[in-house]
Amino acid sequence: AGGAAAGLLTGSYITYLWQEFRHHYADRRGDGVDSRTTRQLAPDFRLSGLDGKVYQLSDYKGKMPVVLNFWETWCAPCRDELPTIDQFTREFDGRVATLTITRDQNENTARYIKENNLSSIITLIDDSSTFERYNVYGIPNTFIIDAEGKLVKRINYGTDFMDPHGLVIQTLNSLVPGSTSKPGSQNPEMDRRDLGRRVVSYVHNMVPQNL
Numbered sequence: 001a002g003g004a005a006a007g008l009l010t011g012s013y014i015t016y017l018w019q020e021f022r023h024h025y026a027d028r029r030g031d032g033v034d035s036r037t038t039r040q041l042a043p044d045f046r047l048s049g050l051d052g053k054v055y056q057l058s059d060y061k062g063k064m065p066v067v068l069n070f071w072e073t074w075c076a077p078c079r080d081e082l083p084t085i086d087q088f089t090r091e092f093d094g095r096v097a098t099l100t101i102t103r104d105q106n107e108n109t110a111r112y113i114k115e116n117n118l119s120s121i122i123t124l125i126d127d128s129s130t131f132e133r134y135n136v137y138g139i140p141n142t143f144i145i146d147a148e149g150k151l152v153k154r155i156n157y158g159t160d161f162m163d164p165h166g167l168v169i170q171t172l173n174s175l176v177p178g179s180t181s182k183p184g185s186q187n188p189e190m191d192r193r194d195l196g197r198r199v200v201s202y203v204h205n206m207v208p209q210n211l
Contacts, residue, residue, distance in 0.1 A: 003036075006069075012045060014147045014178050017162045028143070033111040034137040034196070037077050039150050039151065039152070040150065040151055040153050041149055041150055042057060042066075042068075042143065042145045042149055042150065043057075043130075043134060044056065044057050044058045044127075045057050045129075046126065047101065047124035047126055048049065048124065048125060049122055049124050049125070050106060050109060050110050050113070050123045050124075050125070051122070051125060055099060055122070055124055057099075057149070058115075058149065060097045060149075061147070061148065062147060062148070062151040062179065063097075063147060064094075064095060064096055064097055064147055064176075065097070065144065065146050065147055065172065065175045065176060066096070066097045066098075066099060066144075066145040066153075067088070067096055067097070067098045067099070067142065067143075067144055067145075067161075067168065067172075068099050068101065068134075068138050068142065068143040068144075068145060069081075069085060069098070069099070069100045069101070069140060069142045069143075070100070070101050070121075070131060070136045070140060070141040070142075070143070071083075071100055071101075071102055071136070071139055071140050072102050072103060072104050072139060073102070073104050073108055073109060073112045074104075075139050075140060077139075077140055077158030078139055078140045078158065079158060079203060080158055081140060081158045081160065081161065082097070082116070082118055082121065083116075083118070084160045084161040084163075085098065085118075085121055085160070085161050086119070086120045086121050087120075087162050087163035088162055088168070089120040089121055090120045090124065090170055091162075092172075092176070093120075095176050096172065097124050098121075098122065099124060099211065100121055100122065100123045101123075101124045101126050101130055101131070102123060102124070102125065102126065103125075103126050103127070103128055103131060104125075109123055109125070130160065134197045138156065140157070140158050140159075141154070141155070141156055142154070142159065142168070143155075144168065144172065144175075146175055152171055152175065153171045154165060155167050155168070
């Protein structure tokens with residue numbers, strides 16, 4: 001048990017160092033999101049969705065907050081939170097724009113969404129440029145953007161979008177009147193996660209896949 005714990009801590013530290021390197025490199029370029037800074041203007045993008053429509057972030061400026069989620073079908077923590085994103089999208093329709101972005105091929109993503117009955121999720125297909133501009137090197141990653149187009153919160157791990165005590169709802173409480181979700185709407189699968197599983201999943205998904 002001690003060896004496994006030491007190995008996990010070592011892996012976490014290596015991941016931390018890698019992330020720091022990537023953050024510093026990207027921050028020096030001046031064209032992306034500094035993950036440690038909020039209230040900066042969110043980088044604009046224009047992407048096509050699986051529904052055939054074109055979505056541009058700046059179209060929501062002055063209208064409503066935006067919740068932006070980066071994911072891919074191979075990512076287990078991403079798959080765990082998708083049902084809560086689907087429910088969140090329905091409940092906050094018209095008050096919050098919820099957009100998800102993936103680099104998966106259209107066919108894979110469309111098939112996964114259909115097979116899992118995630119009919120409310122809006123999914124945009126990226127060529128990696130938006131991932132890079134937002135400095136997303138591990139997934140899932142969620143950004144909350146206010147109606148002025150400024151970053152308010154970044155969540156670097158899987159989360160339950162419908163948890164009234166979670167970061168998504170708590171952050172939106174200050175942005176959208178009456179945004180608190182009804183207790184008991186959380187995803188039971190996510191409620192059953194223990195700390196160990198979250199840490200293991202986080203470390204696994206933060207390590208670049210091309211190393």
